[in-house]
Amino acid sequence: MPGILKERLFTPGPTPLLMEAQARTLTATLHHRTESFRQLMKETSEHLRYFYNTKNDVLIFSCSGTGAMEGAMANLVSPGERILVGTAGKFGERWLDLAKAYGIEPVKIEAPYGRPLPMEEFERQLQSSGPFRAVFVQATESSTGVSHDIQTLGRLVGKYPETALVVDAITGLGTTALEPDGWGLDVVIGGSQKALMVPPGLAFASVSEKAWKLIERSKSPRYYFDFAKERKNQAKGETSYTPATTLVVSLHAALEYIRRVGRENLIENAATLARATREAALALGLKLFAQGSPANALTALCAPDGWDSGAIVKEMRQRFGAIVANGQGTMKGKIFRLAHLGYYDMPDLFAVLAALEITLHKLGHKCELGAGVRAAQHVYLERCA
Amino acid sequence: MPGILKERLFTPGPTPLLMEAQARTLTATLHHRTESFRQLMKETSEHLRYFYNTKNDVLIFSCSGTGAMEGAMANLVSPGERILVGTAGKFGERWLDLAKAYGIEPVKIEAPYGRPLPMEEFERQLQSSGPFRAVFVQATESSTGVSHDIQTLGRLVGKYPETALVVDAITGLGTTALEPDGWGLDVVIGGSQKALMVPPGLAFASVSEKAWKLIERSKSPRYYFDFAKERKNQAKGETSYTPATTLVVSLHAALEYIRRVGRENLIENAATLARATREAALALGLKLFAQGSPANALTALCAPDGWDSGAIVKEMRQRFGAIVANGQGTMKGKIFRLAHLGYYDMPDLFAVLAALEITLHKLGHKCELGAGVRAAQHVYLERCA
Numbered sequence: 001m002p003g004i005l006k007e008r009l010f011t012p013g014p015t016p017l018l019m020e021a022q023a024r025t026l027t028a029t030l031h032h033r034t035e036s037f038r039q040l041m042k043e044t045s046e047h048l049r050y051f052y053n054t055k056n057d058v059l060i061f062s063c064s065g066t067g068a069m070e071g072a073m074a075n076l077v078s079p080g081e082r083i084l085v086g087t088a089g090k091f092g093e094r095w096l097d098l099a100k101a102y103g104i105e106p107v108k109i110e111a112p113y114g115r116p117l118p119m120e121e122f123e124r125q126l127q128s129s130g131p132f133r134a135v136f137v138q139a140t141e142s143s144t145g146v147s148h149d150i151q152t153l154g155r156l157v158g159k160y161p162e163t164a165l166v167v168d169a170i171t172g173l174g175t176t177a178l179e180p181d182g183w184g185l186d187v188v189i190g191g192s193q194k195a196l197m198v199p200p201g202l203a204f205a206s207v208s209e210k211a212w213k214l215i216e217r218s219k220s221p222r223y224y225f226d227f228a229k230e231r232k233n234q235a236k237g238e239t240s241y242t243p244a245t246t247l248v249v250s251l252h253a254a255l256e257y258i259r260r261v262g263r264e265n266l267i268e269n270a271a272t273l274a275r276a277t278r279e280a281a282l283a284l285g286l287k288l289f290a291q292g293s294p295a296n297a298l299t300a301l302c303a304p305d306g307w308d309s310g311a312i313v314k315e316m317r318q319r320f321g322a323i324v325a326n327g328q329g330t331m332k333g334k335i336f337r338l339a340h341l342g343y344y345d346m347p348d349l350f351a352v353l354a355a356l357e358i359t360l361h362k363l364g365h366k367c368e369l370g371a372g373v374r375a376a377q378h379v380y381l382e383r384c385a
Numbered sequence: 386m387p388g389i390l391k392e393r394l395f396t397p398g399p400t401p402l403l404m405e406a407q408a409r410t411l412t413a414t415l416h417h418r419t420e421s422f423r424q425l426m427k428e429t430s431e432h433l434r435y436f437y438n439t440k441n442d443v444l445i446f447s448c449s450g451t452g453a454m455e456g457a458m459a460n461l462v463s464p465g466e467r468i469l470v471g472t473a474g475k476f477g478e479r480w481l482d483l484a485k486a487y488g489i490e491p492v493k494i495e496a497p498y499g500r501p502l503p504m505e506e507f508e509r510q511l512q513s514s515g516p517f518r519a520v521f522v523q524a525t526e527s528s529t530g531v532s533h534d535i536q537t538l539g540r541l542v543g544k545y546p547e548t549a550l551v552v553d554a555i556t557g558l559g560t561t562a563l564e565p566d567g568w569g570l571d572v573v574i575g576g577s578q579k580a581l582m583v584p585p586g587l588a589f590a591s592v593s594e595k596a597w598k599l600i601e602r603s604k605s606p607r608y609y610f611d612f613a614k615e616r617k618n619q620a621k622g623e624t625s626y627t628p629a630t631t632l633v634v635s636l637h638a639a640l641e642y643i644r645r646v647g648r649e650n651l652i653e654n655a656a657t658l659a660r661a662t663r664e665a666a667l668a669l670g671l672k673l674f675a676q677g678s679p680a681n682a683l684t685a686l687c688a689p690d691g692w693d694s695g696a697i698v699k700e701m702r703q704r705f706g707a708i709v710a711n712g713q714g715t716m717k718g719k720i721f722r723l724a725h726l727g728y729y730d731m732p733d734l735f736a737v738l739a740a741l742e743i744t745l746h747k748l749g750h751k752c753e754l755g756a757g758v759r760a761a762q763h764v765y766l767e768r769c770a
Contacts, residue, residue, distance in 0.1 A: 003646060003654025004730045019404075026411060261388060269388025319769070320732050345389045347705050347736035354735035354758050358765060370759030373739050377754045380743060384704070 005321040010352055012142045012171055012298040012325060012339040018197040021253035025246040032245050038237030040252055045234060047255035048204060051196070051263060052173065052188060054180040056206045059230045060251075062244040065170040065191035068203035070098055071225030072136070072166045072187045076211065078219040079103040081133040084125055086110075086117040086153075089143035090328045091168060095136040102220050107132070113331060114144050114300070116293040119152045126156055126163070133214070134164040139172025139188075143328045145290045145300030145337060147176060154183030164211045170194055170203075171297040174258070175270040175341055186211035192247060194297075195266065195342040197254045201247045207231070266342075270296040273340035273349050276379035280353050280372035284360060289335045298339040300327070304365050309336040312359055319362075320355040346380055390706040395737055397527045397556055397683040397710060397724040403582040406638035410631040417630050423622030425637055430619060432640035433589060436581070436648060437558065437573060439565040441591045444615045447629040450555040450576035453588035455483055456610030457521070457551045457572045461596065463604040464488040466518040469510055471495075471502040471538075474528035475713045476553060480521040487605050492517070498529050498716060499685075501678040504537045511541055511548070518599070519549040524557025524573075528713045530675045530685030530722060532561060539568035549596045555579055555588075556682040559643070560655040560726055571596035577632060579682075580651065580727040582639045586632045592616070651727075655681040658725035658734050661764035665738050665757035669745060674720045683724040685712070689750045694721040697744055704747075705740040731765055 009016050031037065041060070048058040061068050073095075077083055083104055085095045088111035099106040107129065109121045117137060126132065135157050140147045150167055157165040164186040169178060173188070174195025180188050185208070192202035207215070207227060215227055224241065233240050258266055277299040278288055289300035303309035309326055310333050316322040327335040338352065353372040360367050394401050416422065426445070433443040446453050458480075462468055468489055470480045473496035484491045492514065494506045502522060511517065520542050525532045535552055542550040549571040554563060558573070559580025565573050570593070577587035592600070592612060600612055609626065618625050643651055662684040663673055674685035688694035694711055698721055701707040712720040723737065738757040745752050 003650045003657070004728060006728070006730045006732070008732060265388045272388070321730070322732065343389060343391075345391050345706070347391070347393060347707065347740050350739035350758070351732035351736035354739070354762060355732050358762055361762075361766070368759075369762045370755030373735070373758045374753075374755030377739060377743055377746075381746070 007321045008323065008352065010322055010324045010338050012194070012337055012341060013191065014193040014200055015195070015197060015339060015341045016343045017199060018254050018257055018343055021198060021250040021257065024253040025249045030245045030249065032239065032243055037245065040248065041234065041237040041239070044248060044252045044255065047252065047259060051255060051258060052180060052190070052206050053178060053263060054188070054206050056180060056208050057231055057234070058204050058206045059227060059234060060239070060243070060248070061203045061205070061225065061230070062201060062241070062247070063203050064200060065168070065189060065203045066094065067225060068189045068191075068205045069094060069168055071205055071222065071227060072189060073098045073102055073104070074220040074222040074225055075215045075218055075227040076164050076166065076187070077102065077104050077133045078217070082107065082131070084109060084122065084132045084135040086122065086135070086137040086148065088115060088117050088146060088148070089113055089138070089141035091138050091141055091143055114146060114289045114291050116146050117148045119149050119156065122153055123156050126160060130160065130163070132160070132163050134166050136166045137168070139167050139169035139176055139178065140295035140297045142171045142298060143331065145295050145298050147172070147293045147295040149293070150178065150185065151183050154185055158184035161210065162214070164214050171295070171341060174263070174266050175295070175297040177264070177267055180206055180208070192251055195270070196251060196258070197343040198247060198250045201244045202251060267296070269345070270340045272379060272383050273344055273346070274299055276346070276349055276376035277338055277340065279375040279379050283371045283375035284357065284367040285365070297341050298337050300335045300337045302335055303333075307363070308333045311363060312336050315359045315363060316355060319359065322352055322355050324352075346376070349376055392706045393708065393737065395707055395709045395723050397579070397722055397726060398576065399578040399585055400580070400582060400724060400726045401728045402584060403639050403642055403728055406583060406635040406642065409638040410634045415630045415634065417624065417628055422630065425633065426619065426622040426624070429633060429637045429640065432637065432644060436640060436643060437565060437575070437591050438563060438648060439573070439591050441565060441593050442616055442619070443589050443591045444612060444619060445624070445628070445633070446588045446590070446610065446615070447586060447626070447632070448588050449585055450553070450574060450588045451479065452610060453574045453590045454479060454553055456590060456607065456612060457574060458483045458487055458489070459605040459607040459610055460600045460603055460612040461549050461551065461572070462487065462489050462518045463602070467492065467516070469494060469507065469517050469520040471507070471520070471522035471533065473500060473502050473531060473533070474498055474523070474526035476523050476526055476528055499531060499674045499676050501531050502533045504534050504541065507538055508541050511545060515545065515548070517545070517548050519551055521551045522553070524552050524554035524561055524563065525680035525682045527556045527683060528716065530680050530683050532557070532678045532680040534678070535563065535570065536568050539570055543569035546595065547599070549599050556680070556726060559648070559651050560680070560682040562649070562652055565591055565593070569593075577636055580655070581636060581643070582728040583632060583635045586629045587636060652681070654730070655725045657764060657768050658729055658731070659684055661731070661734055661761035662723055662725065664760040664764050668756045668760035669742065669752040670750070682726050683722050685720045685722045687720055688718075692748070693718045696748055697721050700744045700747060701740060704744065707737055707740050731761070734761055
């Protein structure tokens, strides 16, 4: 249609920004070596502990999530030490790349794309071929839309005082109920551009007491991502290096909003959107890519047989300004992904589903117009009095 | 649902703001008595002429639309002179209030709420009981969702060189194809908070050469709304009094956006949204309030028999953050209104329709979930290849 076309972001990061948080950054006189910024940093750290649901330190880094992932590897593991890595998608594979970069030889536990990691295999490896310095996994694998059983893994790894559990929860936080302290998640990685509704540029790492002890021993080189140095500085509201100040201001405001909404409500919101999306997909004759344990953070949908999912992504963008994500790596062209991370509500979902129905219809996929929206409406009605 | 609830504006003004236009106002050093602001004013006037589709002067006032309506009355009509006023809703009645305030006795031509003004009645009055100094009407009556036949009225009034036609097109501009010059619309009133996507605070009046001649004769008192004084100043990019500077900056940016979209495409956009809304309403068993000649600017829907439309308005706001308008005056509680003015696209409509379906369902109105969305989708498919 000629006329108004609004851009709508449905990718699993970056996600829609919270405008009231963005607006707070509108100042020309922000400096990080000031008492007011130190106070802001301290409050932000406290808010992050609420968001994480942890009493552990949560360190703030000015970098993307990958930077904090690298930090976890470098701070915990020395060259030559053994680690376990769970991989079931593109982000699991990133742990392997990081290990390689640091001269660390990982033992891999794999699941096919679209499947959750097999916990019994972790148990077997931990028992039979340890000791491992650390275990690295994702809470939710954003490339496939699968959620892994981090609670069980926490219990398994918790038996080994010399082994840290490192969880990339970049898309897991704010979408999945996590208990870092109760479950024994020693390092949990987060990122600003996901459920936190803030632009990219900040990453986080919560660190347990168990992890701090192991960190003291690591001989891997690190400087920008030195967790111990950062802990010491951030306790005083300082950062070791210049922080991305406007992003911290935005994060502080977004976390205030999230405290008003409530962490559990934010998670429930994503869970409802995810369930409604799955029901809508089935009503439209689309297959879910995740076989078992679908994530709340996003839903990966298979393109109809013989179709290129890129055509759906392209039509959605051109017709409706709706930016949905294609598959990554070998999944490119086969799946497309709709995110539920952070600042989304039910009307957002109704809008994108109606647009998807038209897109499928136009491309020749037989489906009843309105059927996906109706399935999502029924999920809303079941959840809400 | 607990969780994220976004505010969504579907009222016939204020309307959703264009964020890129808002962002342009972020400066602390804006002053109106500068060459750069004069340049901005001149460009804005030129852009307004494009938006209006006129070669006439378009004056900019810092006030609401009502201010410019008052200006039209004061600048054109002297106490004791006769005028014709068309009234078919709350905004038509405002012309009567203005006439009264200025000691002018109007001849009324009325239509019941929900009906367009009878053009034959204007013709009869102009022929039989003239001369009239001016005729005052709305292009679209926002209280009832009706569009009046301004083109015909222009032809009728055009026969009388001593009679000006004043059109309140506050919600008509950008939603309805108007030809001020070809149709003989002598004064056309606009407002910033409608199809222009800008906050309230600016109003506009285009003035034809015929109107300028009549303005010279008017003895009614005016100062802030002195059209001739403003014409002289604005030709130089000046304003007689301090203008609302940030709103002018926002307007300038919004008009640049509208030029990129295209005036005709903006109008077509509203027309398609209005048609889709009407089809959706019928599919959901709701009656349209406008009987004949429904406006593109907004759609007024009747609450189901025996219902208070306020319950629908309240549920939409509480459940979905969707702000729709109740009826005004005696229409309050009987109708509710959904706007299509300015910065709306099809996914916006899909979202609000799905929310409306749930609201009606929850309140006990029997309708098929998804049916309204589907009807709107069909309108999209008919319009778009």
